[in-house]
Amino acid sequence: MVPVNCYGKRRIIGQDISKEELIKAGVKQSLIPDLKSVILMPNEIDTIISELADKISQDYKESEELLLAGVLKGAYRILPNLAEKITIPCVIDFMSVSSYGGGQHSSGEVRILKDLQENIQGRNVIIVEDIADTRYTLGTLLSLLNTRNPDSLEVCCLLDKPERMQNTDVDIRYIGATVPDVFVVGYGLDFDSKYRDMPIVAELKKECYL
Ligand code: IMP
Ligand code: MG
Numbered sequence: 001m002v003p004v005n006c007y008g009k010r011r012i013i014g015q016d017i018s019k020e021e022l023i024k025a026g027v028k029q030s031l032i033p034d035l036k037s038v039i040l041m042p043n044e045i046d047t048i049i050s051e052l053a054d055k056i057s058q059d060y061k062e063s064e065e066l067l068l069a070g071v072l073k074g075a076y077r078i079l080p081n082l083a084e085k086i087t088i089p090c091v092i093d094f095m096s097v098s099s100y101g102g103g104q105h106s107s108g109e110v111r112i113l114k115d116l117q118e119n120i121q122g123r124n125v126i127i128v129e130d131i132a133d134t135r136y137t138l139g140t141l142l143s144l145l146n147t148r149n150p151d152s153l154e155v156c157c158l159l160d161k162p163e164r165m166q167n168t169d170v171d172i173r174y175i176g177a178t179v180p181d182v183f184v185v186g187y188g189l190d191f192d193s194k195y196r197d198m199p200i201v202a203e204l205k206k207e208c209y210l
Helices: 019-024 028-034 042-059 076-084 136-146
Strands: 035-039 065-072 088-097 111-114 123-134 152-160 175-180 201-204
Touching: 019 028, 028 035, 035 042, 042 076, 042 152, 042 175, 065 076, 076 088, 076 123, 088 136, 111 201, 123 136, 136 152
Parallel strands: 065 088, 065 123, 123 152, 152 175
Antiparallel strands: 035 201, 088 111
């Protein structure tokens, strides 16, 4: 599966896409001035998640069950959408980690705030993440979960920022879309706990995070 390339998809608000269109799509009016461009509209996100689900359903068609391990809070929107579209029964679990001290840069240090409740030994597990940036978070999670002897362990990310990759040991089997090196928010992605509830993925204006 080839990820959707979003490099040419940045629609400048007020130029390529109107505020009215965004409000109609469900973006809250007071958040719009903070956004520079739109990267993915709700229908585009839905198509991407459908394609990820089709690929996963195909790859695991011999399996009776799949364990989706969502990384909170970013995966709070992707995971239910994905689980609904995958044709194999899914067990849902969540873990919570912190890698960003509430800001914009990854510290490289990953703390487990909440562990999975399920025993993953002998099971097919897919970690579901909002975005892969440096990949330090995923590297830590993969090492930790691998010690628990799952039957298989893969990663599914809605977005990937290939230019920011530092940890090249992390192989991501399922990537929805690649985005340029800009700070993106919405569809689970936040800045300082804000913007997660937007139904779109958008580029945040620099003055809102610098
Ligand atoms: P990594 O460990 O550097 O790969 O960071 C991954 C985590 O950083 C993601 O799960 C996000 O929570 C956060 N992150 C990275 N880039 C962005 C972004 O552009 N917007 C919002 N959160 C981001
Ligand atoms: Mg985050």
